[in-house]
Amino acid sequence: MTNDAGAHLPIEVRALRHSYGEREVLCGLDLTVAPGEIYALLGGNGAGKSTTLSALLGFIVPSAGSVRVGGIDPAADPAMARAQLAYVPESVALYDHLSARENLDYFLSLARAQRSRKTVVEPALDAVGLPHHAWNQRVGGFSKGMRQKVAIALALARHVPVLLLDEPTSGLDPRATMEFNRLIETARDRKVAILMVTHDLLSAVDVANRIGFLSAGRIEEELAAGDGAARFDLNALHARYTGTRAAA
Ligand SMILES: Nc1ncnc2c1ncn2[C@@H]1O[C@H](COP(=O)(O)OP(=O)(O)OP(=O)(O)O)[C@@H](O)[C@H]1O
Numbered sequence: 030m031t032n033d034a035g036a037h038l039p040i041e042v043r044a045l046r047h048s049y050g051e052r053e054v055l056c057g058l059d060l061t062v063a064p065g066e067i068y069a070l071l072g073g074n075g076a077g078k079s080t081t082l083s084a085l086l087g088f089i090v091p092s093a094g095s096v097r098v099g100g101i102d103p104a105a106d107p108a109m110a111r112a113q114l115a116y117v118p119e120s121v122a123l124y125d126h127l128s129a130r131e132n133l134d135y136f137l138s139l140a141r142a143q144r145s146r147k148t149v150v151e152p153a154l155d156a157v158g159l160p161h162h163a164w165n166q167r168v169g170g171f172s173k174g175m176r177q178k179v180a181i182a183l184a185l186a187r188h189v190p191v192l193l194l195d196e197p198t199s200g201l202d203p204r205a206t207m208e209f210n211r212l213i214e215t216a217r218d219r220k221v222a223i224l225m226v227t228h229d230l231l232s233a234v235d236v237a238n239r240i241g242f243l244s245a246g247r248i249e250e251e252l253a254a255g256d257g258a259a260r261f262d263l264n265a266l267h268a269r270y271t272g273t274r275a276a277a
């Protein structure tokens with residue numbers, strides 16, 4: 030086993046390289062996320078953001094470098110690494126014919142996690158703000174925002190140290206996006222390390238502690254949040270992202 034969690038941050042990527050065939054997509058990627066931190070990973074289409082998540086999930090085996098999730102190498106022990114994390118893809122996979130409560134109960138049983146209704150499932154559904162009347166409804170009729178709430182509730186109920194999000198706010202309306210941002214702050218308050226791949230600059234500026242730009246296979250630039258209202262300069266970020274000049 031490769032668990033030496035004590036010496037590691039929850040998410041650690043060092044000098045990661047990965048190629049699909051001849052094409053090198055990641056070439057020397059360094060990225061860490063600490064407990065209670067939200068890291069927004071930005072980058073153009075095809076930059077390698079989802080590939081980075083795939084490496085953390087153990088879906089690909091990097092050609093060089095090291096990856097650790099909760100101290101575990103996902104390439105060596107994918108099941109153990111996945112036990113440390115919750116992954117929320119753009120469209121959340123749930124059992125549509127089951128209710129929100131039943132989905133949580135089922136996925137917690139798969140994860141062999143505690144699943145007491147009163148002390149685990151209901152507090153998690155409460156924490157994510159899923160309205161009580163929806164708890165027993167089939168999730169097949171849920172909006173994207175509600176499905177994400179169920180997915181985050183599952184992450185909270187499993188007490189995982191790592192949350193991976195791939196374009197979570199794409200297709201959410203502004204209000205649902207704001208709710209989602211507050212939701213991942215709840216996870217951050219519980220000391221979860223959160224890596225959010227996104228094209229949504231507003232969201233990144235709203236919640237991230239750090240923002241990294243992935244380009245040419247590595248983090249080309251990394252920004253840390255400032256204080257108060259001037260956490261990040263949205264104009265400058267937009268200009269950086271689009272290769273245009275910032276508005277004066
Ligand atoms: N399984 C695969 N086989 C071959 N090439 C792949 C595979 N998955 C991704 N790629 C290529 O690797 C590059 C990076 O893909 P990736 O999905 O990581 O980008 P991304 O940053 O997530 O982009 P997007 O913003 O469009 O989601 C792209 O050029 C893509 O076509």
Ligand SMILES: [Mg+2]
Binds near residue numbers: 078079080
């Ligand atoms: Mg992607």
